[in-house]
Amino acid sequence: MTAMTVLGGCLGQPQSADSSRNADAKEVSLTITGNAVAGGKNSAKAAWVTDWVIPRFVEEQKRKGVTATVRFDGNGAGDEDYKTKIALDLKTGGGADIMAVDGIWVGEFAGGKQIRSLDEIVGKDKVDAWEGWKQIPQAVQSVGVFDSKRYGVPDGTDGRVLFYNKKLFAQAGLPATWQPRSWDELLSAGEALKKLPGVTPIQLNAGTAMGEATTMQGLLPLLVGTGKPLLANGKWQGATSNLKDVLGLYQRVYGGGGLGDALLQQEAKGRDKSFAQFAENKIGIMLESDYLWRSVLEPTKGAVKMADRDSSVGWAMIPAQRPGAGVRGQDFVSMSGGAINLINSNTKFPAQAWELLQFMNSAEAVKARLGGAAQVTQRTDVNNEVLAGDPLLSFIAQKVLPLTEYRPGVANYTRVSSALQQATADVVSGKTAQEALNAYQEALKKIVGENEIVSG
Numbered sequence: 001m002t003a004m005t006v007l008g009g010c011l012g013q014p015q016s017a018d019s020s021r022n023a024d025a026k027e028v029s030l031t032i033t034g035n036a037v038a039g040g041k042n043s044a045k046a047a048w049v050t051d052w053v054i055p056r057f058v059e060e061q062k063r064k065g066v067t068a069t070v071r072f073d074g075n076g077a078g079d080e081d082y083k084t085k086i087a088l089d090l091k092t093g094g095g096a097d098i099m100a101v102d103g104i105w106v107g108e109f110a111g112g113k114q115i116r117s118l119d120e121i122v123g124k125d126k127v128d129a130w131e132g133w134k135q136i137p138q139a140v141q142s143v144g145v146f147d148s149k150r151y152g153v154p155d156g157t158d159g160r161v162l163f164y165n166k167k168l169f170a171q172a173g174l175p176a177t178w179q180p181r182s183w184d185e186l187l188s189a190g191e192a193l194k195k196l197p198g199v200t201p202i203q204l205n206a207g208t209a210m211g212e213a214t215t216m217q218g219l220l221p222l223l224v225g226t227g228k229p230l231l232a233n234g235k236w237q238g239a240t241s242n243l244k245d246v247l248g249l250y251q252r253v254y255g256g257g258g259l260g261d262a263l264l265q266q267e268a269k270g271r272d273k274s275f276a277q278f279a280e281n282k283i284g285i286m287l288e289s290d291y292l293w294r295s296v297l298e299p300t301k302g303a304v305k306m307a308d309r310d311s312s313v314g315w316a317m318i319p320a321q322r323p324g325a326g327v328r329g330q331d332f333v334s335m336s337g338g339a340i341n342l343i344n345s346n347t348k349f350p351a352q353a354w355e356l357l358q359f360m361n362s363a364e365a366v367k368a369r370l371g372g373a374a375q376v377t378q379r380t381d382v383n384n385e386v387l388a389g390d391p392l393l394s395f396i397a398q399k400v401l402p403l404t405e406y407r408p409g410v411a412n413y414t415r416v417s418s419a420l421q422q423a424t425a426d427v428v429s430g431k432t433a434q435e436a437l438n439a440y441q442e443a444l445k446k447i448v449g450e451n452e453i454v455s456g
Contacts, residue, residue: 019123023351028061028068030349030356033086034100034341037076046074048369049360057359061352070356090114090344097347098357100155103143103338107409110146116345117149122354132361135379143406144340152342153361154378159400160221160289160334161392162186162316168284169314171196179316181323181331183225183249186285190259193284200261203274203286204253206424207265214424215417216335216407217287222246224405225320225333231408236416238453239441245321247423247433254428262428279306287318289337290376293392315392317399327405336404338378376401412448419443 022028032049036042054070061068073096075082083105089095091114101109109115118127127150133141136154144152166176172192180186186202193201205218223230226242237243253260264270264277275296277283286292297306297313306313318333320326326333341360343353359365366382374390376397377383383397407413419440426436444453 019121019126019350021351022349025349025352026066028066028349028352030068030070030098030347030353031073031096032070032098032100032356032360033073033075033096035075035077035079035082036100037074040076042076044371045369046072048371049074052368053360053365056365057356060359061355066352068352087114090346093346095344095346097344097349097353098341098360099344100339100341101152103154103340104407104409104413106144106151106340106342107146108411110149110151111410115151115342117151118343118354119149121343121345121347121350126351126354130358132358132379135363135381137380137401139404139406140336140338140378140401143336143338143409144342146409152340153357155339155341155361156375156377157336157338157401157404158289158291158376159336159396159404160217160287160318161396161400162285162287162318163278163292164189164285164314164316165278165281165283166312166314167281168193168196168199172284176314178314180319182319183222183321186319187249187252187259189285190253194258196284199282199284200264200277201259201284202253203264203278203283204250204260205265205271205274205287206250206254206260206428207270208418208421208425209266209268210271211421212417213271214421216337217289218250219246219420219424220405220407221287221318221333221335222249222321224327224335225318225325227320227325227327227329229327229405229408230416230420231410231413232454234452235454236412236444236448236452238444238455239437240455243440244433244437247427247436250424250427251433255430265428266425275304279304281312290393290396294375294390313392315395328403330403332403334400334404336401336406338406415447416444419447 036046038046049072058068058070086099086101140154140157143154144150164178174189174192190201193199205214207214223242223246226245228237228242230237254262264274278286279297296303297309299305299307299309320331320333323331341357343357347353363379363382366377366379370386374387374393376393387393387397423436423440426439427433
């Protein structure tokens with residue numbers, strides 16, 4: 001803490017937002033922090049900030065007659081430890097000028113008055129004038145939005161789709177180009193795959209052992225496919241018909257019909273095993289993020305190398321429960337994750353911090369961060385250029401991101417997520433959807449209070 005306070009331009013207790021503070025300063029000191037450290041966690045990001053962003057920004061400022069000193073205060077902690085550190089920095093009026101935080105922390109920090117919106121810190125006219133917003137889809141911008149206010153700029157994102165094994169589809173008489181338009185069509189494909197010996201038709205992450213993967217790669221995409229997000233207008237979904245339908249789908253997959261492997265969902269390394277089984281042509285359909293394609297199955301460097309990935313793996317958008325039943329009347333849905341970079345409202349240099357934040361999220365900087373790798377970014381123009389040779393990631397950027405959803409950025413989300421994971425675990429272990437729903441409702445009351453729940 002002492003080291004960070006000395007390094008940063010943010011000293012003392014929280015100050016009122018003043019967008020003109022030191023706007024004409026000729027000597028500027030700024031600090032960037034993120035959960036990345038050279039030679040350790042997210043090393044490539046640390047190197048990008050230190051070796052690319054800082055020297056080029058300093059040089060840009062020099063051409064304007066400004067002497068800028070910029071430092072990177074890297075961390076390599078676990079996510080929760082890093083969150084605790086950021087929260088303490090903000091509470092004491094210290095910390096870095098620009099902070100990378102998980103999008104799901106924004107609501108908690110904003111609700112606690114620990115962070116302020118970009119409009120308050122920088123000035124609405126200046127924020128709105130940035131060209132970068134036009135390149136970031138509204139759905140992606142929402143990861144940094146709370147209570148209709150922008151708190152930061154998205155720091156990349158991802159998307160979730162249905163992956164399927166084309167070889168198994170051919171054996172089951174299913175089309176090589178497949179796009180289900182409802183849950184029933186998804187289950188119908190599963191029934192066809194069930195005829196193949198030694199094949200698990202559908203892998204839908206469930207249970208507590210898979211942790212947040214159960215929520216993000218399973219329950220939440222299905223829930224928004226019923227037309228309702230988990231949290232809306234300050235109310236959480238409790239024992240609603242929407243959530244009952246989702247758990248009912250889990251019951252159809254894992255309730256003895258032979259469409260999913262219930263034991264796999266309860267194993268400590270179940271998700272890793274599901275990856276391996278998909279690569280070994282033992283799983284037909286898997287709901288996953290683009291991480292499966294670009295990192296797990298990557299033919300040369302993947303965790304589970306799949307030599308014929310490019311020819312054998314297909315993908316489709318996640319259908320709503322039925323056409324038009326998804327959020328905003330959508331036929332297809334998805335969930336995305338992502339972090340944001342925000343400006344500490346205690347900064348002595350709000351105008352210059354905004355210049356640095358814009359610079360970090362320029363097309364040139366975002367491309368430099370990729371280092372030649374193919375990965376979905378927050379910017380459409382960059383995605384169009386760097387993903388041109390990758391059909392799946394192009395599909396995510398062009399088709400999925402415009403309709404995606406993000407997790408609620410509020411303090412209770414992680415506890416609610418755990419309760420949802422338990423609900424799916426209950427179904428996998430043999431309880432009915434209604435029994436699991438009832439238990440979830442009681443757990444939710446203890447987490448958020450009965451007045452914060454929508455039921456029925």
